[in-house]
Amino acid sequence: MQTMYQKMDDAELASALADLKAQVAEVKARGLKLDMARGKPSPEQVDISRPMLDLLSSSADLTDEGVDCSNYGCFEGIPSARKLAGEFLGVPAEQTIVLGSSSLNIMQDVIVHYWEKGVPGHTPWHKLEGVKWLCPAPGYDRHFGLTEDLGIQNIPVRMTETGPDMDEVERLVATDPSIKGMFCVPKYSNPTGVTYSDETVRRLATMECAAPDFRIVWDDAYAVHDFGEKPEKLANIFDFAREAGNEDRILAVASTSKITFPGAGIAFFGSSPSNVAEVASTLKVGLISANKLNQLMHVRFLPTLDAVREHMERHAEFLRPRFACVQSKLEEGLGGTGCATWTHPNGGYFVSFDGPEGSAKRVGALCKEMGVTMTPAGATWPYGEDPRDTNIRIAPSYPSVEELSAALDVLVLAVKLVSAELASEERA
Template sequence: MSLLDFDADQLAAFAAEVRQDYDVLKDKDLKLDLTRGKPAAEQLDLADALLELPGKGNHHAADGTDVRNYGNLAGLADVRGIWAELLGVELEQIYAGDSSSLNIMFDLVSWAYAFGTNDSERPWKDEETVKWICPVPGYDRHFTITEKFGFEMISVPMLEDGPDLNAIQELVKDPQVKGMWVVPVFSNPTGVTTSEEIARGLAEMETAAPDFRIVWDNAYAVHTLTDEFPPVHDVLGFAEAAGNPNRFWYLTSTSKITHAGAGVSFFASSVDNLDWYKSVASVRGIGPNKVNQLAHARYFGDADGVREVMRKHADILAPKFTKVLEILEERLGQYEVARWTEPKGGYFISLDVIDGTASRVVELAKEAGIALTGAGSSFPLKQDPNNRNIRLAPSLPPVAEVTAAMDGVATCVLLAAVEKLGA
């Protein structure tokens, strides 16, 4: 029976039970954390072989490059070739960098701001204003970048098949709209995968700004929770065929595949975009860590080697996600006070509670020793207009801690709901 259909007596009795459950929860003196999508230690252990690679005396790439020396801004073909196959792009369309694709995204935006892109009439800093499209719920670190530069961030809904294309097509009629964020596969935090129809629509749509860019952050391209890997859409090909070859800045990395902070990042785009990137990146530095790139190439071997590793990650992660979904259904499903996504990959579950109660749920959880990502974190400026969304990150704790944390979260959701209903 929906909690919203309880009469006054039923609601009062139920509220008393929930408050008693919450008192019991606080007495447990928990210290649990579901805030960030970090790999668990068992996942990091999978890549420990990297610590011995490429190995003493093994310092030449397939083309003979001595990886210990300077140079090669594009990165080693050995590892670029693996990711070119995984992403469905040509070798000349992809660069390999250092550990963080987020660093490259920041560079791309900041260089466009300071110097303009290869298609810009002027640097973005000289525009009267710069507007940026932000699918929501979305990735907080994306929004932090555009916030840092003072861009006007415009929210559009993330639907079941990707960002709201109709809304975006209207917004890009404004020449001050210069770009947008997208996590196209197992998006953060909803787990939605953008359909081919939406991907093509984004590639083909007309934009008033000639230098409009889509940051296609495919961070979870191979991060399945099952044995199946999602399709990877050829957005670079779609855009080129539509006469918009420079539209996409395509990023990914190994950060949640090998060792976080010690992996390899990748930037794929048109040759013109890569040349523009290189013109600035070559001033910033002489080249990436090619020793680490060679180590990764030797560790994986080929694209199937990456998929094999990711199936091992799935074996570790899937039970945690299953437990979260089981508890949400068992504790909340019958009362209709929340809804949640059921992702097939990625690192997050998006939980929507009764409007106006997300911040209260987070507060109650904190008082009970359960750390959740702040309400509103998945929206620009951390402002969820409905105060309903909470991002759950079950990857780091062991299953037993995930179970305890989620049981506590469910109690907090119910308590916030009965408070909202006046009980």
């Protein structure tokens, strides 16, 4: 599709460029300082979890089903928290481990463990040449960082509206035994907001893999983070995997970081019975037990998944107007210009935005010059290399709607100027 600037004649384009540059100069002069880079809730949104802090006091019962949460022990997590983890991840409580506050940390521990010692019965990954990993893109930069850090080669696979391009995924894993795993954010994917279709989930769980030690990191980070009219429903990957005898393939994680306090929540791991036993025995080498008081405080506040969903309704009240603002501002500023497409998520924390080819880095830089910080262009691709340089992740949760609105005006202006410049450069 052509942009409106490509369709202009030279005089029109020159005039549009002059006008846009004048607007940019004007914005620069205003000395804005706005931030749409970070997928973190606003302070007011975080505050809805404050009542949780009253639940553990000096006189509280600090036991959970007979487990003393105030002393060492109970490595796998307290019983109530494991029950909640099971509900979250779609496995029985015994197939979970509840740990500290970071699911990213759990993913790293498990991947590093396989890298060090291998999936049981298989060669440690550090002893193999050219281990590869599939990275749906646009995707989550911190995922890609885990494998990159170990020297594992990240292979991008394009995201579609039903999840990763499964034809491509199946083709790759069927023939290449050095592909050892894949990252997935299956619900309200970061940043596209896509929820994997049932068919995608089934294919991931049942596909033939050349590597017998192939693993899927199933990061259900936005399992309950709905704000659309109707929550999207993700199929239970364990059901498919169990039937196909592939339950060991699935390494599921989630956390309450965007449910209670970011960075101070509790994190869950769920997998097959044998994986859970093996991962627990591995993690025990470096941990006596996790913070069980934090687990206890959480389950007192959110004892069931229903309680979690009720709490998430309140989060949605903060997110809904922000995402509506993104949608209306982008539609108003860029609708019909041919300069951009963007997603309309029903949950999660991001809008995935695509400008013309070769625009994203320039748009990011221009926004910065105008005082608006965006997630660095390219961050949504492995090694920061967006092959077409189109994708920008918009994180609208932290700023106020007013700030957000101002930041989106800047983004729209930047996209227009860069699109016009690109059209002009084509002609040169």
